[in-house]
Amino acid sequence: MAATKDPRPCSIADALALVGEKYSLLVLREVCLGNGRFDQLVRNIGAPRDILAARLRRLVDAGILTKRVYSERPQRFEYRATQAGLELEPVLMTLKEWGDRHIRKGADLPMAVEHICGNELVPVVTCRACGEEVRHEDLTARPQAPGWTRTGPTAA
Amino acid sequence: MAATKDPRPCSIADALALVGEKYSLLVLREVCLGNGRFDQLVRNIGAPRDILAARLRRLVDAGILTKRVYSERPQRFEYRATQAGLELEPVLMTLKEWGDRHIRKGADLPMAVEHICGNELVPVVTCRACGEEVRHEDLTARPQAPGWTRTGPTAA
DNA sequence: AGTGGAGAGTTTGATTTTCAAACCTGGCGC
């Protein structure tokens, strides 16, 4: 699980180290939908039970999920998203939108999400400062830590 | 790589099946930054060379990257993002922002991105229809395909 | 008092992936 050499320090890599393992983001999808019981997760995600158990432990340890008792005697549990977990939902929605367009190509979409404004949610990533939609050609990286000044041995 | 039983049909799962393997999104990060050469990718990501080669093949096959010759004799290659690939960049930015806040907690951020408006980019996911920021409590799922009506055996 | 079933996992043993390091294959540069 440790990276080989000295990859770049990067919040994207950090985030993926926490939630980038197989099934983790699907767990979050289900939990955000309110389906936080073990057997629901197994069925809806299609993950092996042992792997799922490992992921749940990790997500709870990372503070993304909490494990709640919803019934003493018989003891039953339910996983819920913490604030940090809920704040990943926009990432999921953006990923869903990308998948809708580029993989399913707009046909036979299996699920839609409705926004409180009454319309179907189509997520758009915008710049907090100016409100414009974020597009690749409008971005410039500004390295701030070593590991970012070297882009590679030969590159400028 | 195939899912066990019959998980939900879902664009999030579809998207993750393509770009959710370890290193794939980091490859996209580097390629979006313009560091698309094999050895740069190895160094900046810290991935084993064979795994990286496998990921690159997959991403090219999926139409997310293209492999370009930037020098005949000696033959040298460079990977670039297609339009579909570039459209994943907002997802990466949103993930970066989450990592900045929840993992690095705002301290010593290794990289910033500047938006064309002149400010540092802080991505916000908004609703295309109303422009409001997307928050969990404003969303309602609307199942459209079988596999979404069953939330689990016991749930409503 | 025994049978069965749900929920929430754990165990087991076989299969896949990952990994690190070594190797290979042109084509220069000298």
Next chain:
DNA sequence: GCGCCAGGTTTGAAAATCAAACTCTCCACT
């Protein structure tokens, strides 16, 4: 001809994943 670079492939060992079976606790029924 010698070494080096870029862009991979090969190899063998270590780790992760998988499906199925199993455990354990409680409750419901008969």
